[in-house]
Amino acid sequence: MPYATTDDGTRLYFKQWGQGRPVVMCHGWPLSADSFDDLSHAIAEAGMCAISYDRRGFGRSDQPSTGYDYNTLAGDLAAVLETTRARDATVLGFSMGGGEVARYMSRYEGSQVKQAILVSSVLPYLLKTDDNPDGVEQSVFDAMTAAVRADRAHFWPDFFKDFFGVGLVAHPVSCEMVQWACAVSMQAGLRPTLACAKAFATTDFRADMAAFTVPTLIIHGTADKTVPIDASSRRAAKGIAHAQFIEYDGAPHGLFASDKDRLIADVLKFLRS
Numbered sequence: 593m594p595y596a597t598t599d600d601g602t603r604l605y606f607k608q609w610g611q612g613r614p615v616v617m618c619h620g621w622p623l624s625a626d627s628f629d630d631l632s633h634a635i636a637e638a639g640m641c642a643i644s645y646d647r648r649g650f651g652r653s654d655q656p657s658t659g660y661d662y663n664t665l666a667g668d669l670a671a672v673l674e675t676t677r678a679r680d681a682t683v684l685g686f687s688m689g690g691g692e693v694a695r696y697m698s699r700y701e702g703s704q705v706k707q708a709i710l711v712s713s714v715l716p717y718l719l720k721t722d723d724n725p726d727g728v729e730q731s732v733f734d735a736m737t738a739a740v741r742a743d744r745a746h747f748w749p750d751f752f753k754d755f756f757g758v759g760l761v762a763h764p765v766s767c768e769m770v771q772w773a774c775a776v777s778m779q780a781g782l783r784p785t786l787a788c789a790k791a792f793a794t795t796d797f798r799a800d801m802a803a804f805t806v807p808t809l810i811i812h813g814t815a816d817k818t819v820p821i822d823a824s825s826r827r828a829a830k831g832i833a834h835a836q837f838i839e840y841d842g843a844p845h846g847l848f849a850s851d852k853d854r855l856i857a858d859v860l861k862f863l864r865s
Contacts, residue, residue, distance in 0.1 A: 596675035598668050600659060605652035606645035606672055610636025614678035617644040618689030622777040622785050624651030627848055634856045645672050649784020660787035662795050666695035673704055682863060684709040688792040697803035708808040712845050714819055715828040717796045727823050733793040748774040754817040757844025764850035801831035808835045809862045813843030
């Protein structure tokens, strides 16, 4: 299997499908690169190169004890770009992955990046504080952390029902999709799972917004219960100059499955622009 090796020796598994312009994708918590398979296949079929990788601690990548802060994770993205020789790339971050993109843009001055895409992203700052009154209460993250520590196998099914917008009436994805997401999440180590939850909940990316000097597409569902749109993308769209912002009315967090066809169409349109 192909791996990129980071500065601290961590091996990151990656997939590289197709030829042409590179599109490098950072997945969400607590999944893996497999969540991008449908989008990656469409990108490859469109004559471009889809590159997706498992974040450290998740999927088939190594599970070191440390390195789950966004400065290190941005360095991991840099290692993937270097290993795959991705030049003039589009970088796409889903959910937590939006943080890697933002921190990479600021720490590495957007080196080799031609476009950026943020889908259901955590930017610019999720945690409610005195100077961020529209954020999410710390108690919400504390309850999630406690549930994961107590019995994460029990926690995932209800979490992913909200993630994909599954309710008594609404079924935008199959029961099997929810089961798949639960299984993939159990591949991650407990320590990385908890550390990354803390990272995306508490990292302030507001200072990173100015580093988005390339064309940027932002997509978010208005019914997202995992990363509420008012606390995230509606604010990010105001903080990133000349960003194109698309709201999916009534859509949940997991757009790569719940709104797969529309997401693929919008991403491909932007890539071709």
